[in-house]
Amino acid sequence: MQRRHILQWGTTALAAPALLAQAQSFPVKPVKLVIAFPAGGPTDITMRALADNASRILGQPVIVENKPGAGGTLPAQALQGAAPDGYTIAQIPLGVFRLPYTTKINWDPVKDISYVINVTGYAFGLVVPADSPLKTWTHFVAWAKANPGKLSYGSTGTMTSPHLTMELIAQKLGIELLHVPYKGSADLMQSILGGQIMAAADSTGFAPQVEAGKLRVLNTWGAERLAKFPDAPTLKELGIDIVQNSPFGIGAPKGTPPAVVKRLHDAFKQAMEQPSYRTALARYDMVPMYMGSAAYQKFAQDTFAREKALVEKLGLAKVQ
Structure with missing residues (x-):
């Protein structure tokens, strides 16, 4: 027995320097x-700018892989089967913290992810086609009240922040809306421009279409008006006490x-500080939103509890 313990100790002692050396040489491949x-x-464009910067800092390519669907939770699920x-590594949108309350999973979003760094958050709003008769938020609410369940709006997926925020708004105002989920902003914009839906709740991936005169912003969801859309009121200005910016970052x-x-954190923090990344963010009225690994882990824990309360309030929790 004693000999076995000595052998186990010896194996662990030998493995520790090897792991340290591996970590110190990281990365040796893409x-x-x-x-x-x-x-x-907007997520793809800004994250590719960040990845390009991180590639130069790490000395190895950071290759972006798009994995849309399931309310933005597929990358986090992919981490569960990846080598540590x-x-x-993966983007961790806010929807990840709602997942266990709406879907049966066998992993924990707080305990089963190594939180590396938070990088930014979205600027959200609601848009309608430029020729829509719903010219203001007042018109939108009045039409919804007169036509329960018929005012269709699209979002970037079921249980994403745009979806849940719109449902919370509807609950507060006593209106019933028709939700149509999409896989992301690109699909959503095609649909609203094609006349398939009446409105779109999204991050400011809609900005180019607004600037081209094809869409109109009815409101935005930050604490203050967006400089790019100074005429669009915030939800708080409209009497709805909601601020939504949905921070997201990177997990391993x-x-x-x-x-x-730490190596990943330091590289992506430096990548965040590069002008090219800030320029990409500014295109969508997004800003750097830094949290270090410890702070991001704490944010995950706090958000997990808060999102449970929101899902339950909206009556969207899964039946146990």
């Missing part, structure tokens, strides 16, 4: 960054060595 929404939308070596598989997590 890193895959899985993001939650399709190519061409830092070579597969559970058990990723702390030295590798």
Whole structure:
């Protein structure tokens, strides 16, 4: 028995320097960054700018893989089967923290992800076609009240922040809306421009279409009006006490060595500070929103509890 313990100790002692050396040399091959929404939308464009910067800092390519669908939760689920070596990392949208309340899963969003860094959050709003008779938020609410369940709006997916925020708004105002989910901003914009839906709740991936005169902004969801759309009131200005900016960042598989997590954190923090990333964010009225690994882990824990309360309030929790 004593000999076995000595052998186990010896094996652990030998493995520790090897793991440390592996972490110190990280990365020696490309890193895959899985993001939650399709190519061409604001998430894809801004995360590719960040990945390009991080590639130069790490000395290895950071390759973006789009994995849309399931309310933005597929990248986090992909981490559960990935090796904890830092070579597969993923975007963690807010919808990840709602997942266990609406779907049966066998992993924990707080405990089973190594939180690396939070990088930004979305600027959200509601848009309608430029020729829509719903010219203001007042018109929107009045039409919805007169036509219960008939005013269709699209979002970037079921249980995403645009979906839940619109449902919370509807609950507060006593109106019933018809929700149509899409895989991301690119699909959503095609649908509203094609006349399939009456409105779209989205991050400011709609900005180019508004600037081209094809869409109109009825409201935005931040604490203050957006500089790009100064005429669009915030929800708070409209008497709805909601601010939504949905922070998101990057996670790695559970058990990723702390030295590798730190290397990734430091590289992506430096990447966030580059002008090219800030320019990409500004295109969609997004701003850098930094949280270090410890702070991001705490944010995950707090958000997990808060989202449970929201899902239950909206009556969307799964039947146990």
